[in-house]
Each structure stands twice: as structure tokens, then as C-alpha cells.
Amino acid sequence: MIGVGLKSESFVDLKESLAELEELAHAAGGEVVGSLAQTLPQFNPATLIGTGKVDEVKELVTESGASVVIIDHHLSGIQGRNLEKEWGVRVLDRNQLILDIFAQRAQTYEGKLQVELAQMLDQLPRMVDAWMGSLSRQGGGIGTRGPGETALEMDRRRIRDRVKQIRKQLDNVRSNRSQHRAARKRNQVPSFAIIGYTNSGKSTLLNTLTKSQVLAKNQVFATLDPTTRKVHLPEGPGAVLTDTVGFIRKLPPQLIEAFKATLEESAEADVLIHVVDLSSQQMQTQMEIVNQLIKEFGWDHKPIISVFNKVDRAAFEKQFQVKAFPRVFVSAITGEGIERLKRMMIESVQQLHSEVELFFPKSEEHRIFELGRETQITRRESASSGTICTAHMTPSLLSRWRDFLVTAESVG
Ligand SMILES: Nc1nc2c(ncn2[C@@H]2O[C@H](COP(=O)(O)OP(=O)(O)OP(=O)(O)O)[C@@H](O)[C@H]2O)c(=O)[nH]1
Numbered sequence: 001m002i003g004v005g006l007k008s009e010s011f012v013d014l015k016e017s018l019a020e021l022e023e024l025a026h027a028a029g030g031e032v033v034g035s036l037a038q039t040l041p042q043f044n045p046a047t048l049i050g051t052g053k054v055d056e057v058k059e060l061v062t063e064s065g066a067s068v069v070i071i072d073h074h075l076s077g078i079q080g081r082n083l084e085k086e087w088g089v090r091v092l093d094r095n096q097l098i099l100d101i102f103a104q105r106a107q108t109y110e111g112k113l114q115v116e117l118a119q120m121l122d123q124l125p126r127m128v129d130a131w132m133g134s135l136s137r138q139g140g141g142i143g144t145r146g147p148g149e150t151a152l153e154m155d156r157r158r159i160r161d162r163v164k165q166i167r168k169q170l171d172n173v174r175s176n177r178s179q180h181r182a183a184r185k186r187n188q189v190p191s192f193a194i195i196g197y198t199n200s201g202k203s204t205l206l207n208t209l210t211k212s213q214v215l216a217k218n219q220v221f222a223t224l225d226p227t228t229r230k231v232h233l234p235e236g237p238g239a240v241l242t243d244t245v246g247f248i249r250k251l252p253p254q255l256i257e258a259f260k261a262t263l264e265e266s267a268e269a270d271v272l273i274h275v276v277d278l279s280s281q282q283m284q285t286q287m288e289i290v291n292q293l294i295k296e297f298g299w300d301h302k303p304i305i306s307v308f309n310k311v312d313r314a315a316f317e318k319q320f321q322v323k324a325f326p327r328v329f330v331s332a333i334t335g336e337g338i339e340r341l342k343r344m345m346i347e348s349v350q351q352l353h354s355e356v357e358l359f360f361p362k363s364e365e366h367r368i369f370e371l372g373r374e375t376q377i378t379r380r381e382s383a384s385s386g387t388i389c390t391a392h393m394t395p396s397l398l399s400r401w402r403d404f405l406v407t408a409e410s411v412g
């Protein structure tokens with residue numbers, strides 16, 4: 001395993017990231033026989049790391065009998081190929097390793113399609129890059145184009161066609177799922193999505209809250225496909241809870257793109273439950289990374305309950321380092337704090353609903369029927385120009401019906 005970064009960047013981050021890369025390698029079924037780190041003033045365009053390091057690694061590979069070298073940084077197609085030539089073993093970068101884990105784990109049809117899409121999207125630029133590299137080594141000019149470029153074009157087209165095909169297949173699966181979600185919305189079932197860093201205990205929490213038995217284990221990316229279960233909240237409404245894939249630093253952008261549908265499951269939830277591993281040495285960094293992604297996905301306007309999990313194995317003082325609100329300390333294993341979490345979930349649902357007025361002009365009155373299917377209309381009053389309705393609404397409903405909301409301006 002090779003950690004690499006610029007001299008200008010934090011060395012602590014580099015080491016943490018490298019330690020995580022080792023966990024990823026385990027999760028992929030590998031055994032780590034050696035790891036080293038290098039910081040550089042700038043990256044080497046041909047091999048990413050410095051030439052001295054390349055030799056050093058070559059020795060290490062021979063000594064240890066390693067069969068793969070994994071670099072904790074993005075590699076271009078040329079860099080990957082040059083390093084493989086130097087070391088005589090397979091060379092992967094962090095993205096490829098994560099994609100490999102996902103490929104091993106994907107269970108459902110949709111999951112498998114998403115992973116394949118991510119791999120294709122990752123492969124395309126690498127291929128082009130490696131081809132260009134080999135062309136330029138031939139010296140360029142007359143005679144170097146032709147067959148090489150045609151073969152590249154063919155490969156690219158094959159991949160692009162497959163990408164198009166996968167996207168279409170995914171669209172079909174997705175429209176199915178969004179129908180399920182629409183049905184839940186109509187029935188006004190509030191939904192919670194469990195999100196958080198990988199291995200923080202999301203699936204264990206789902207199991208505890210819903211008395212289920214989904215796979216939970218001490219491994220990064222144990223969960224890939226989203227699971228939704230009913231959750232019983234005492235004296236509260238019936239609700240559903242979704243467990244989904246975990247986050248990690250430097251999440252490959254192709255994965256985000258490919259897992260859009262899975263992420264949508266969380267995007268449509270009324271409330272997010274952010275699970276944090278209180279016992280982790282990297283708690284702060286992990287929280288920041290998840291918060292960053294929450295912003296990137298545009299979920300930061302949603303109510304979020306921060307759940308600090310694994311209190312049973314965290315030092316008590318650790319609780320004072322926590323700044324997030326609202327928050328609760330729990331152990332998904334011992335059950336400590338779970339009742340408090342359930343109460344917070346009930347409160348968050350109660351706060352979701354607000355009673356609002358909507359005005360439908362005569363030409364749009366037919367839509368009142370649609371509204372009635374999505375939520376309860378508590379009052380209805382006809383006027384000469386249209387109809388005024390009062391209804392209970394969640395924030396997601398509000399944003400969908402905002403055109404009809406009676407706001408201060410429209411009244412004035
Ligand atoms: N001690 C302790 N261990 C826990 C607790 N909750 C979860 N774990 C352990 O943490 C590990 C990860 O749990 P998971 O529930 O699989 O974590 P996850 O967030 O779903 O992980 P991914 O799906 O891989 O992203 C497992 O070994 C759990 O047994 C807890 O409250 N206390």
C-alpha cells in the first residue's frame with residue numbers, strides 16, 4: 001500500500017487515509033504485506049511517485065511477494081500502466097479498490113448495474129489516457145494514427161454503448177422504486193434515512209430499531225443496497241427507516257454518479273439519522289466528511305438527528321467533544337439510549353407537519369383531488385375565483401406544492 005501526498009498537505013490526513021486504505025484492502029479480501037508513504041513537492045506525471053520510490057517499491061514487491069500494489073491516490077491511465085511495467089504486478093488506485101469491493105458486494109440487480117456503470121465511467125478516461133500515452137511514445141506524426149486510434153475508438157464506443165444500456169436499465173428499476181415511495185407519501189408515512197460513515201453501526205442500529213436481521217459486520221462497505229423496514233415508535237405514527245451504503249473520504253465521483261438512485265432513497269426521507277462512531281479515533285474527520293457530503297447532496301435543509309453510536313466502547317470524555325445538535329448517545333448493541341432516540345424521532349415527525357393554506361384558481365381546481373391523495377385536507381372553501389384549502393404538509397410536500405401556497409405576498 002502506498003500513501004502519497006503533496007508536501008503542502010497534512011501528513012496526519014495522509015496517514016489516516018493510508019490506514020483506511022488498508023481496511024479497504026482487507027474488505028476486498030486482501031492481506032497487507034507492507035505499506036509506505038511519500039510526500040512530494042509535486043506529483044510525477046509519469047509515475048505519480050518519485051523515481052527513487054518506484055525502485056524502493058520494486059524491491060519491496062520482490063521481497064514480500066506482493067501480487068498487487070495499491071496507491072492511495074488517483075492514477076492516470078499512463079501512470080498505472082508505467083507502474084505495472086516497472087513492478088511486474090497489478091497496480092490499483094483507491095477508486096479502483098473501492099469499486100472492486102462494491103463489485104464483490106453488489107447483490108441486487110440494481111446494485112450490480114450501478115457498480116458496472118461506475119466501473120465503466122472510471123475506465124473510460126484511463127483508457128483514453130493510456131492510449132494517448134502509447135501513441136505519443138511512438139513519436140506521433142504520420143503512420144502512428146490509423147489502426148491504434150480506430151481500435152481505441154471501437155473500445156470507447158463499446159463502453160459508451162454499454163453505459164447507455166445500463167442507464168436505461170437503471171431507469172426502469174428506479175421508476176419502480178419511486179412508485180413505492182409515492183405510495184408511502186400518499187399514506188403519509190414519515191420516513192427516516194440512516195446515513196453515516198462506513199462501519200459506524202448504521203445496519204446494527206436499523207436492526208435494533210426495527211428488530212430486523214440485516215447484515216452488520218465489522219467491515220467497511222458491508223451494506224451496499226438500501227433496505228427499508230417499518231419502525232414502531234411508541235405512541236407515535238408508523239414510520240419507515242432506510243439503511244443505506246456508507247460514506248468514506250475521497251468517495252469516487254463515479255460511484256456517487258452511479259449510486260444516485262440509492263442516494264435518492266435518503267434524499268426523499270423526511271428526517272436524516274446521522275450515525276457517528278463515537279469510539280473511532282477519527283470521529284471528527286468522519287463527521288466532517290459526512291457533513292460535507294450532506295451539503296454536496298443538498299440535504300442540509302432537512303432535519304438531522306445526530307446519533308453518537310458505540311457509547312459502550314468509547315471513553316466517557318469523548319461525549320464532551322461533541323458539538324452537534326440535536327444529538328443522542330446510544331449503543332446499538334446494548335440498547336442504551338435507544339428509547340431516547342425513539343422519542344427524538346417522534347418529536348422530529350411532529351415538527352415536520354405544519355398546517356398551511358393553499359389557493360387553487362378555477363383553472364387549477366382539478367389538482368385539489370391530487371392534493372387530497374397526498375395529504376389530509378382539513379378545510380375547503382370555495383370562492384368565485386377559486387378554492388382555498390387548508391392541509392397538513394411535510395417540508396417535501398410543501399416544496400412540491402409551493403406554487404399554490406398562500407404566502408404573505410400573494411394575499412397582499
Ligand atoms: N461496541 C459496539 N459495536 C457496535 C455498535 N454498533 C455497531 N457495532 C459494531 O460495528 C461494526 C459495524 O457495524 P455495522 O452496523 O455493520 O456498520 P455500518 O455502518 O452498517 O457499516 P457499512 O454498512 O459497512 O457502512 C459491527 O462489528 C458492529 O457489531 C455499538 O453500539 N457498540
Ligand SMILES: [Mg+2]
Nearest residue numbers: 202203222223
Ligand atoms: Mg451497513
